[in-house]
Amino acid sequence: MASSLRSLLKRVVRKGTLQITGADGRSEVFGDGSGDMIALRFTDAEAEPQLYADPQLKLAELYMDGRMVVEAGDIYQLLALIKSNTLSEDLTFGMIWRGLARYAASELRKLLPINRNRQNVAHHYDLSAKLFDLFLDADWQYSCAYFRPEGISLDEAQVAKKRHIAAKLLLEEGQRVLEVGSGWGGMAMYLAESSKVTVDGITLSTEQLRVSRGRVDKRGLNDRVRFELQDYRTMKAAPYDRIVSVGMFEHVGRGNYAAFFRKAAELLKDDGVMVLHSIGQPYPSRFNNPFIERYIFPGGYIPSLAEVLPSVEKAGLLVRDIEILPHHYARTLRLWRERFLARRAEAAALYDERFVRMWEFYLAGSEMAFTHENFFIFQMQLSKSNMAVPDNRDYIAERERALAAFDASRPPLEKVIF
Numbered sequence: 001m002a003s004s005l006r007s008l009l010k011r012v013v014r015k016g017t018l019q020i021t022g023a024d025g026r027s028e029v030f031g032d033g034s035g036d037m038i039a040l041r042f043t044d045a046e047a048e049p050q051l052y053a054d055p056q057l058k059l060a061e062l063y064m065d066g067r068m069v070v071e072a073g074d075i076y077q078l079l080a081l082i083k084s085n086t087l088s089e090d091l092t093f094g095m096i097w098r099g100l101a102r103y104a105a106s107e108l109r110k111l112l113p114i115n116r117n118r119q120n121v122a123h124h125y126d127l128s129a130k131l132f133d134l135f136l137d138a139d140w141q142y143s144c145a146y147f148r149p150e151g152i153s154l155d156e157a158q159v160a161k162k163r164h165i166a167a168k169l170l171l172e173e174g175q176r177v178l179e180v181g182s183g184w185g186g187m188a189m190y191l192a193e194s195s196k197v198t199v200d201g202i203t204l205s206t207e208q209l210r211v212s213r214g215r216v217d218k219r220g221l222n223d224r225v226r227f228e229l230q231d232y233r234t235m236k237a238a239p240y241d242r243i244v245s246v247g248m249f250e251h252v253g254r255g256n257y258a259a260f261f262r263k264a265a266e267l268l269k270d271d272g273v274m275v276l277h278s279i280g281q282p283y284p285s286r287f288n289n290p291f292i293e294r295y296i297f298p299g300g301y302i303p304s305l306a307e308v309l310p311s312v313e314k315a316g317l318l319v320r321d322i323e324i325l326p327h328h329y330a331r332t333l334r335l336w337r338e339r340f341l342a343r344r345a346e347a348a349a350l351y352d353e354r355f356v357r358m359w360e361f362y363l364a365g366s367e368m369a370f371t372h373e374n375f376f377i378f379q380m381q382l383s384k385s386n387m388a389v390p391d392n393r394d395y396i397a398e399r400e401r402a403l404a405a406f407d408a409s410r411p412p413l414e415k416v417i418f
Helices: 002-012 047-053 055-064 075-085 093-111 117-125 129-133 154-169 186-195 206-218 254-267 290-296 305-314 328-342 344-350 353-372 394-409
Strands: 017-021 027-031 037-042 068-072 176-180 198-203 225-229 240-246 268-280 318-325 376-383
Touching (some): 002 017, 002 047, 055 353, 075 353, 129 206, 129 344, 154 328, 154 394, 176 186, 186 198, 186 225, 186 240, 186 394, 198 206, 254 268, 254 305, 328 344, 328 353, 344 353
Parallel strands (some): 176 198, 176 240, 198 225
Antiparallel strands (some): 037 068, 268 376
16 A cells, blocks of 8 residues: 555656655655655554545644654645645545545534534633743734735734724724624734724633633723623624624634624624624635644634625625735744744643644644635625725725824733733
8 A cells, every 4th residue: 555655646746856765764756856855754554555545634643643754844845745736636536535425524514403612612722821822923813914014023913913904993982892702812902902992802712711801901901801701693782883703703614604694793783894804715615624623623614705705695794895815824824833833842841742743734734725725814894884884995094004103102012821
């Protein structure tokens, strides 16, 4: 079976340079010799046949378990090389039937009455806050930064992201804002401080709730910012002037889009504005990446716009603006991975080396999705009324300039772990 993998690689790797060394010490080079060499070594005889049988899952697992060692290059370069070369005709029978099985399982999960939102969120976001402190910016923004202007730092780009979203929300002093998926509290606190609004943030992560409440207390914002452990589907409240959701929609699941937007419409005033910030992909996927589903974000799904818009319309919401940001998350993920690996010893001390390799693979694979699979960020502005938003986009830049003046006047944020 090891020879089957190598036969496949001879067909797949048409450009670039990939060297494979088996557990028996036998090496072989694939590709046209261009670019930097990427060298892999397998540490046991079963690794190659397992990778051939199920590359979608086993590439990650073999790397995580130390059974596949990258001796030249890095895991991102390997993933980019594979994606740059792979064509649909390279699929083997084993890959096809496993894909069909995963598609069937994905369809079955949509029919099951049991929802594991809380459990799925805890799997990722209830990891130690110290882990995220290793690579996030000072405000703990765990979503795509906005590198505008070009060349700014990660911390500056995360402030620019909050500023860009705040401008689209058209906030006015005294308004009530709901944040669905409030993370570590940075967006809610930014909106409250910069625009003098009150914010209710809801999350399903107990760790994020703990950190957020600690940060609000330290910044003296308890009278304007409140966080609760709350599922959006069961929330009861008077309608809000504004709703914002950043980096949460990817966890809703495609079977729940209609319910999400119906609830958003219920919680939004008739003259209100909502901004939804989410990862998108260029076309619907039949099933989740098996590595991401099993180890990183169980139950998550990256939507295409075609899957989202029908549910928006059925909920009675109007699309007032959609902005596509194709490259910003690739830069964000690259910086996160570099910062994470610079402190890998600390990450290993929190968990172990296998965990570090798992997260490195996750960050590299996510970056590759944006650089090689046409993933993007979309920011969708919604309302119930055509009069709720101006009929041109000049107001966004105008409001960003005013918010930039506020940002320049405040002292740098101090990163504190609670």
